Amino acid sequence: MRKNKKNNALGKRWSGMSLLLAVWGLICLFGGSLPPVKYFLTLHQMVETASIVVSVLIFAVGWHTFRMHGNRVILMVSCTFLGVAISDFSHMLSYSGMPDFLGPNSPEKAIGFWLLARCLTALGVLIIACLPWRLEVSGRSAAIDPDRWRVLLVTLCAMVSIHLVLLLFPEILPRTYQEGVGLTEFKRGVEFSIIAIHAASIVLLSVRRRRDMGLEKGLLICSLLVMMMGEFFFTIYSDVTDAYNIFGHIYKIIAYLVLYRAIFVESILAPYKFLEDSRQHVEVLMGALPDIILEARLDGLLLSAHVPTDGKLFGEKKPKAGDYLQDRLPSQAMDCLTGAMRAAESGGQGTGLRFRTGKGAEELVFDVSASLLAQRSDRSSHFVILIRDVTEQARNQSKIEQMAHFDALTGLPNRTLFNTCFDVEATRCEKQRQPLALIFMDLDNFKNVNDSLGHKVGDALLVELAARLEKVLRPRDMVSRQGGDEFMFLLPEADVRTAEQMTECIKRSVEVPIQVGQYTLHVSASMGICMFPQDGRDLETLSSHADIAMYRAKQERRSHYAFFSEEMQACAARSLLLEGALREAVQWGQLDVYYQPQFDITGRKLEGAEALVRWRHPELGFISPAEFIPIAEITGQIIKIGDLVLRRATQQMRHWLDAGLPGDMSIAVNISMAQFRDTALLEKIDTALAESQLPPWALELELTESVAMDDPEQVVDIVRSLRSRGVKLSIDDFGTGYSSLSYLKKLRVHKLKIDRSFIQAISSAGSDRSIVQAIIGLAKDLDMQTIAEGIETEEQRQLLEALGCDSGQGYLFCKPLPASEFLPALLEFSTSPW
Numbered sequence: 080m081r082k083n084k085k086n087n088a089l090g091k092r093w094s095g096m097s098l099l100l101a102v103w104g105l106i107c108l109f110g111g112s113l114p115p116v117k118y119f120l121t122l123h124q125m126v127e128t129a130s131i132v133v134s135v136l137i138f139a140v141g142w143h144t145f146r147m148h149g150n151r152v153i154l155m156v157s158c159t160f161l162g163v164a165i166s167d168f169s170h171m172l173s174y175s176g177m178p179d180f181l182g183p184n185s186p187e188k189a190i191g192f193w194l195l196a197r198c199l200t201a202l203g204v205l206i207i208a209c210l211p212w213r214l215e216v217s218g219r220s221a222a223i224d225p226d227r228w229r230v231l232l233v234t235l236c237a238m239v240s241i242h243l244v245l246l247l248f249p250e251i252l253p254r255t256y257q258e259g260v261g262l263t264e265f266k267r268g269v270e271f272s273i274i275a276i277h278a279a280s281i282v283l284l285s286v287r288r289r290r291d292m293g294l295e296k297g298l299l300i301c302s303l304l305v306m307m308m309g310e311f312f313f314t315i316y317s318d319v320t321d322a323y324n325i326f327g328h329i330y331k332i333i334a335y336l337v338l339y340r341a342i343f344v345e346s347i348l349a350p351y352k353f354l355e356d357s358r359q360h361v362e363v364l365m366g367a368l369p370d371i372i373l374e375a376r377l378d379g380l381l382l383s384a385h386v387p388t389d390g391k392l393f394g395e396k397k398p399k400a401g402d403y404l405q406d407r408l409p410s411q412a413m414d415c416l417t418g419a420m421r422a423a424e425s426g427g428q429g430t431g432l433r434f435r436t437g438k439g440a441e442e443l444v445f446d447v448s449a450s451l452l453a454q455r456s457d458r459s460s461h462f463v464i465l466i467r468d469v470t471e472q473a474r475n476q477s478k479i480e481q482m483a484h485f486d487a488l489t490g491l492p493n494r495t496l497f498n499t500c501f502d503v504e505a506t507r508c509e510k511q512r513q514p515l516a517l518i519f520m521d522l523d524n525f526k527n528v529n530d531s532l533g534h535k536v537g538d539a540l541l542v543e544l545a546a547r548l549e550k551v552l553r554p555r556d557m558v559s560r561q562g563g564d565e566f567m568f569l570l571p572e573a574d575v576r577t578a579e580q581m582t583e584c585i586k587r588s589v590e591v592p593i594q595v596g597q598y599t600l601h602v603s604a605s606m607g608i609c610m611f612p613q614d615g616r617d618l619e620t621l622s623s624h625a626d627i628a629m630y631r632a633k634q635e636r637r638s639h640y641a642f643f644s645e646e647m648q649a650c651a652a653r654s655l656l657l658e659g660a661l662r663e664a665v666q667w668g669q670l671d672v673y674y675q676p677q678f679d680i681t682g683r684k685l686e687g688a689e690a691l692v693r694w695r696h697p698e699l700g701f702i703s704p705a706e707f708i709p710i711a712e713i714t715g716q717i718i719k720i721g722d723l724v725l726r727r728a729t730q731q732m733r734h735w736l737d738a739g740l741p742g743d744m745s746i747a748v749n750i751s752m753a754q755f756r757d758t759a760l761l762e763k764i765d766t767a768l769a770e771s772q773l774p775p776w777a778l779e780l781e782l783t784e785s786v787a788m789d790d791p792e793q794v795v796d797i798v799r800s801l802r803s804r805g806v807k808l809s810i811d812d813f814g815t816g817y818s819s820l821s822y823l824k825k826l827r828v829h830k831l832k833i834d835r836s837f838i839q840a841i842s843s844a845g846s847d848r849s850i851v852q853a854i855i856g857l858a859k860d861l862d863m864q865t866i867a868e869g870i871e872t873e874e875q876r877q878l879l880e881a882l883g884c885d886s887g888q889g890y891l892f893c894k895p896l897p898a899s900e901f902l903p904a905l906l907e908f909s910t911s912p913w
């Protein structure tokens with residue numbers, strides 16, 4: 080489209096030029112034969128007046144727009160054309176036939192001013208061709224204003240001076256015209272020089288790039304060509320009133336009009352074009368802007384509005400100028416906009432304001448900023464208000480905050496938020512002299528759920544549990560998931576009694592069976608409680624104390640919670656010490672294995688021995704397995720310890736068999752829960768038996784009742800594998816756990832080992848004796864052997880014999896001994912009186 084327009088303009092320009100050239104040619108050929116022009120003076124004055132008007136226009140436009148463009152070249156050219164206008168005016172007034180102008184008029188006088196005007200024109204155009212001419216709108220200041228007055232003054236002074244010279248000393252100029260003869264060589268020479276200058280200007284213009292000039296270069300060249308044609312007529316006329324002269328004037332006025340169009344119409348249009356371009360630019364920009372932009376007054380009157388098509392704030396009906404914002408916006412939005420406008424009014428900028436509309440998922444969030452556009456004393460100051468839809472951003476922000484402060488799985492507050500709330504509540508409770516309790520809760524055997532039913536079931540259990548725990552809380556309480564199956568409760572204003580009551584509520588809520596898909600899960604938890612400030616002033620201390628108390632609760636298993644005490648901390652510290660020392664003991668071989676013989680219940684026949692690990696620390700002295708085995712179980716070191724005992728015991732047994740101890744004797748080795756879960760257990764047993772070349776029936780594995788009953792299906796499988804190898808199995812500490820009789824039958828173990836606690840009280844005819852009797856009866860029914868551990872007195876032995884117990888072990892017979900003392904002790908024992 081633009082290209083078409085340009086082509087059209089070019090076409091017109093070249094046809095105009097061709098026409099002028101053709102006419103010029105014709106005039107050159109036949110102008111001499113044309114008669115003198117009638118009313119020449121009138122015609123001349125009209126053409127000159129038009130030419131003067133164009134020159135004045137050129138001056139006026141350039142001079143007045145100087146403040147805008149600040150281009151001194153334009154200013155110089157403009158003032159040059161003022162000189163041209165003045166000179167042409169003087170030329171017009173000096174023409175023969177006109178009233179005398181400052182002295183008698185004559186062709187010589189008129190030609191003098193004429194040549195001055197033409198020279199100035201040539202100079203002006205040369206300046207344009209040589210110097211930069213950029214037409215750009217810029218915010219020039221009034222500081223350059225004096226420049227234009229200075230240039231104007233210089234121009235006027237120069238013109239006055241030249242006029243004085245031409246008027247007072249006309250002889251200074253060589254003759255230009257002789258009546259009846261025509262033009263002198265001087266005059267022709269000057270005209271040809273002017274033509275040469277124009278030609279030079281054309282060459283200069285042709286080599287300049289349009290971009291550097293910022294003007295219609297083609298039009299300028301056309302104007303110069305027409306000027307040259309016109310000047311040519313002024314070299315050939317013989318009479319000042321002939322056709323050449325008048326055509327020369329006509330070509331001159333055409334050339335001036337083209338020049339005016341080329342330079343100054345462009346310079347007038349340029350700012351408008353620029354403005355139009357800017358307007359279109361702004362329009363495109365606004366169209367692409369996702370923000371709402373309003374121009375409004377403080378009283379809410381809307382002056383203009385840009386609302387993007389998908390803008391949700393105003394709904395379907397877009398606001399328009401003349402609307403009042405309060406009629407179109409919810410009150411909170413209007414308050415926000417007014418606030419931004421007020422801030423802008425006092426400080427020039429109102430930013431950082433935000434409002435929300437709608438509820439829940441429909442909620443929209445907008446940021447508002449306002450700038451003062453025009454300050455008025457009344458309420459009619461204008462403001463530009465930018466309203467940005469930040470709903471998505473706000474949602475993301477709140478998601479990030481949610482993620483930073485809440486547990487992703489359960490939605491409960493996380494550790495970070497809990498810590499912050501603790502600080503607030505602890506400070507408040509301390510100020511108000513109120514107590515505060517912290518409960519640390521850990522689910523019992525949660526790992527089993529994950530391992531056996533999968534993490535999805537485990538996750539669903541945690542989610543359900545979290546929902547229940549929240550329901551138990553009082554308004555100010557908080558529960559947070561600390562990770563895994565650990566939860567922490569913050570109970571502000573809770574004393575010991577309230578904390579205990581809350582613990583009971585939590586316990587009850589946890590123990591209600593949870594249905595996850597086809598599974599009904601029975602969950603229990605262990606809790607440790609500590610009080611602020613007596614058990615610690617900071618969260619770190621309190622958490623670690625609650626953790627210690629929780630472990631105690633887990634170990635004791637009697638109740639599901641424990642309050643923190645100093646004694647627990649001492650225990651925990653010792654556990655920590657032992658944990659490190661035990662690691663070194665395993666590494667440096669500080670562990671030893673003792674053996675305690677097992678006899679038939681009469682004590683006459685040696686049936687076997689139990690391998691028991693012993694640890695004598697170089698500094699801490701003898702440490703009981705009752706103390707370090709639980710630590711080894713928690714830390715996983717029990718696997719290495721168990722492997723060591725198994726290897727040593729089987730090799731020792733081989734040694735004793737080789738030394739002549741009874742061939743049906745067996746060695747009993749304790750197997751802990753972690754060992755039982757060790758997938759390499761069977762392989763390790765095979766290796767131990769193979770390395771010691773011990774027959775499988777000479778090895779008996781002792782499982783505690785809790786291990787045996789922990790995961791019935793898995794235990795049955797392993798027990799079956801062991802039985803198929805010929806390895807014996809016994810259930811240790813029998814009577815302390817909760818054995819299912821049908822399951823016991825299914826297990827088909829070799830022996831039940833009656834727990835020491837029942838043997839200790841067997842002498843007094845109480846419930847313990849009945850329990851022992853019941854265990855012996857049960858074993859007989861299930862075709863199992865019984866062995867009593869911890870027999871310390873002859874009375875206990877006799878009672879057990881009377882009840883039908885098969886075997887026994889205890890200090891009455893022999894204490895656990897190092898391997899080196901075992902055989903000598905047996906020899907001594909066989910000679911003892913009982």
Ligand SMILES: Nc1nc2c(ncn2[C@@H]2O[C@H](COP(=O)(O)O[C@H]3[C@@H](O)[C@H](n4cnc5c(=O)[nH]c(N)nc54)O[C@@H]3COP(=O)(O)O)[C@@H](O)[C@H]2O)c(=O)[nH]1
Nearest residue numbers: 691692704705708724749750751811868869870871889890
């Ligand atoms: N997994 C493993 N557990 C082991 C291993 N070695 C020991 N243990 C377990 O540590 C607990 C404490 O054991 P220990 O201090 O060795 O006590 C044993 C005997 O010394 C003790 N005993 C034996 N006769 C008597 C007695 O007449 N009176 C009395 N007060 N104590 C006596 O009983 C413990 C034997 O217990 P048990 O294994 O239940 O038969 C203990 O639970 C051990 O199991 C190991 O290598 N691995």
